[in-house]
Amino acid sequence: MSKTNKTAPASRPGFAPASRPGFAPASRPGFAAEAATTLKAVGREQCLAMYRSMLSIREFEEQIRFLFLEGKMPGTVHQYIGQEACAVGVCSALQSDDVIASTHRPHGHAIARGLPLASLMAELYGKSSGCCKGKGGSMHLGDLGRGMLPAIAIVGGNLPIVAGMALAFKMRGEKRVAVSFFGDGATNEGAFHEALNAAAIYSLPALFVCENNLYGASTAYSRVSKVENVADRAAAYGMRSAIADGMDVFAVHAAAREALAKARGGEGPTLLELKTFRLCGHSRRDPNNYMSKEEKEHWAARDPIPACERALTSAGLMSDAEQTRLKAEVAAEVQEAIRAGQQAPEPAPEDLYQDLYVSMEVPR
């Protein structure tokens, strides 16, 4: 274990997180002024809502981690800790009738999209009041009625579906956008290439959000791609691309808003790469020993939640008292969701045979 820690990252080609060329957001010229402009454009109320949403995700994930490690929660979990700014930054820029699609790591997207915490917690417990009646579980959270397709847990699998949702919007002349969230791991799947190419040739109202957290499970992105930025791959499809700091919720929001406006305005899709990091294991009990101590520390110092707090406080948009109040509210909501999830009824045996077909019974 310590062996991996010492040797793997240092010998990995291209590994230099702190000095990665082409992306050093905090030191970019004009960054502070840009951030202030974004905050002003977003407005105080939404800024606080975004902060609150990130807090909800973090609290939800921390509580689940304990429940899971204590053996109280079934299944497996892929947690979103560290990437909160990505889901919240994008979802806060959406219209209510836009639709998102997520991955095997969907908790953050579901919360950012506004699915009720109790329906998510119940789903994780496999209860019938869950957002998928307990049939989906952690990796398939979603509720189309609330603008989120049940998450597609096969890496890269949601991208062609998102292109199809966008095709439907375009064919009907609707001003809606379909959004795909996926990780850097998806970018070597065929479905990624097929979907981006299709979205580009049909000029679909879609947004492809790559949360590049630098690792696909334990494998570093630099090991599996010679292209430094995922966004660079957009050129292969003649698609517009952008890169934003995935640890800065307001930077993500600004980038998403611009891409969404273009999609809505008939200017086609964007590949938006968010540079981020998973401040937790890939799944279950993964202690992420494949990441070096330095790398973890580097990214922990850029934790998006304290960063957001600093931004809001320094802009005079949030007082200490408000921050304390929001944290207490969120903690209480998550506890209430856990209670509701634990107490919700189990599915009935007959439910096994329901919800497969609309117009026929399951043949037995």
Place this chain on the structure above:
Amino acid sequence: MRMSIVEALREAIRGEMARDERVFCIGEDISIPGGYGGAFTVTLGLEKQFPKRMIDTPISEAVIFGMACGAAAMGLRPIADVQYGDFLLCAADQIIDNIAKLRYMSGGKLTLPLVMRAPVGVTGRGSQHAQNLETYFLSCPGIKIVAPATAYDAMGLLRTAVRDEDPVLIFEHKLLYGSKGMRSEAGSLDASSEIPEGDFTVPIGQGVVRREGRDVTLIGHLLMMHHCLLAAEALAAEGISCEVIDPRSLWPLDLPLILASVRKTGRVVIVEESPRQGGVGAEIASQIAEATPDCLLAPLTRVAAPNTPAPFAPVLEKQYVPQPERIAEAARRLVREY
């Protein structure tokens, strides 16, 4: 009016697109001016009537079926097709993991009313353009599977499939299409039908008795149904009376129709064009065996392709595909020995 399967499918699609503006077609080469209208001319010329609802795609099967899935989730009713059924495997993740499972995973909160069309059949193209894919998708809950062997059924089942709220996979046979011109197929059989006026449909899950008989039941779909009829005709001259059943739907299977025939004859030959291992015939045979342990006079018998890929050499291909003679021999043996 007499129509081939290709014509019946084309007119059914035209009718459904005219009736419901949510219906659209998506696939490779389906509406390119100067092109073919799909590999076998099913969609030829439809773009003239529906220029905005014929979506020609790149050679990109995950996109064809993934986009159909997404569009259906948003309330459209796509008809997605592949040039050869074999290419379904390039989209297997979209079909098996997404299209078949999404409604269930959503707790019944979304519906995917979409149609998938795939030409199958061992037809002089070697191993990769000649598989019968039915068996792969038969083990996949969440999809309905139909296989029309006549133009009447092709029209009726396509209409039903488009109007159905669930994903429906239609297997069509290259030798039964009746495609013309440069897309015609050597060795084709006549599967044309007299098509009545009006909006008739064929229900999914309903088989049909193609020929009544009392000694032995022959069960086959697509091309094998026609081979069963030829075998039955030959055996009639020997005084053996065959009942021929065309399941038309493979999932759900019309088990009551099959069992009624089995109870009458007590002898069954199940015929399929794909390899015997893990085949459609295995599923049908076990369903019969479970439901009628006391009715069988003779062992359940399967006639299938060998457990090999489809070969190219014409002599080997002929040996590979169950021919009427092989079917007749199996039926004759059952009647004589039991």
